[in-house]
Amino acid sequence: MNTTVFLNIATAICPDRDIISFEGKHYSFALLNERSNRLANALAGLGVKHGDRVGMLEVNCNQHIEVYFATAKLGAIFVPINFRAKADEVSYMLDNAKIKVLFAGSRYIQMLDTILPKLSFIENCVSTDKKLDGTLAYETLVSSSVPDEVAADIGDEDITILMYTAGTTGRPKGVPLRHSAFAGYVIGNVEPANPIVEERNLLSVPLYHIAGIQAMLAAVYGGRTLVLIRQFEVKEWMRIIQEEKVSRTMLVPTMLKWVLDDPDFDHADLSSLKVITYGSASMPFAVIKSAIEKMPWVKFINAFGQTETASTITVLGPDDHVIEGTEEEKEKKLKRLSASIGKPLSDVQIKIVDESGQSLPYNAVGEILAKGARIMSGYWKDDEKTARAKTKDGWLKTGDKGWVDEDGYVFLAGRGDDMIIRGGENISPEEVEDVLHSHPDIEETAVIGIPDPEWGQEPCAVVTLKNGKTTTAEEIMEYCRSRLAGFKRPRQVIFVESLPRNTMGKVLRKELRTNYEQLSK
Amino acid sequence: MVQMGKRYKCEECGTEALCTKVGEGQPICCEKEMEVLEPKALPSSD
Incomplete structure (x- = not known):
């Protein structure tokens, strides 16, 4: 279809x-x-x-x-x-x-x-x-x-x-x-339009994002009303939920935190909400725990996917967000809630591999690979990047690290590569570095993601200056303002004498992340 | 009579059908009446 x-x-x-x-x-x-x-x-x-x-x-x-x-x-x-x-x-x-x-x-x-x-x-x-x-x-x-x-x-x-x-x-x-990638997901997971059942979905994420497109297509097939807002703004979001009696929505973790932290949250009538899906970035445990406590009538779903997978491939469902049962069960559920992205959907296979591509046993950390009919066949006009992203037998290398437990739940253990994810938006360090390298005073630079309680991560530029040159962090950030989308602009600039490198001359980003991860706390 | 917006499934061959127009009679497949598929227990993630 x-x-x-x-x-x-x-x-x-x-x-x-x-x-x-x-x-x-x-x-x-x-x-x-x-x-x-x-x-x-x-x-x-x-x-x-x-x-x-x-x-x-x-x-x-x-x-x-x-x-x-x-x-x-x-x-x-x-x-x-x-x-x-x-x-x-x-x-x-x-x-x-x-x-x-x-x-x-x-x-x-x-x-x-x-x-x-x-x-x-x-x-x-x-x-x-x-x-x-x-x-x-x-x-x-x-x-x-x-x-x-x-x-x-x-x-x-x-x-x-x-x-x-x-x-x-x-x-x-x-x-x-x-x-077929969208049809496979939508038909397999969404109830078709029903003349009696009416649902209203507030589209909080942009339509240039895979989660936005997937939600739009699901709404059309499901006969749901899509309530649109031009861009997410927390007070507007709450006003529309109330006025439009919205029953479901998708939020990235940063948005959910803003909603919960807003001084008007306690007075807002969000009782029409039945389902909140979240994803696109790691959800801080404190945020989802607070959301469950403050909105006990809502079913929460953690949906994990990428553009390359035509969106959702694993789901941590509503039952996994209800912390009940024996002490052992509660402990298990809390552990899942803190780091699990749930189980693969029925048309998706997941495996964890080591650096040589060998499958790993339960609970061993490696790269998460995905396979299924919905996975992209390759990047647009780019065989080289396709070859790096997919194995010869069709597995997509997600770039995320994680493990699978004995119950089949997949857990995240951070990015396996250098991608920065700020508020659900992916940022390529190299793209930011290209702009920084064009600055007349900068000799070399490496851009890393540092933890941020609001956005998940913020881009941080570690730079060395050319001999005899001086400049300020503010000036460098301003330089980037007109050359990069706002979310990609470094929020911190650190001046160093030299960048740490391995024997082959490659910048050791991991070492930089370790050195500066405490910076924003 | 078939029900608008309902999905039907053939128990024999697995074919699924979605009713988009109400009419007389029952959907038949493999010489048997197709079964109405019940809604999914869990909500979709969108």
């Missing part, structure tokens, strides 16, 4: 129910389907064909979902771009994907003006909210096209989304995701 069928099924079952509630506007399943059809016909008129890439640079909004389905209905590939990225980063992703038509919010058009002249393959740019010079107007495209269903030949194994994710080395990597 391809994902466009989700919308057809739900439209047949509950055509008049809202699929989108966004800033006072409501779109029913039937209307979403109609607008997506109109947009698909408009895109076909612009020359978009099977396999072409259509980009989207905008915060969460109804247009995001319409453009996804319009693109998918043509058999083309949807490319959501991180709206926090700076011009250089956006330019790289648009170029790597060779975007044919780009949709963008008007606030990004000024930035795009500086980079689009260099990207001649972009044939059309569509402003999603207002008409601007040199762009097509979104609503004009929709209203001037016919609502007929387009009849493209879409295979289950066709790529539907190209999503960019940070790697530990260099630029973001494109991950092509197939219809």
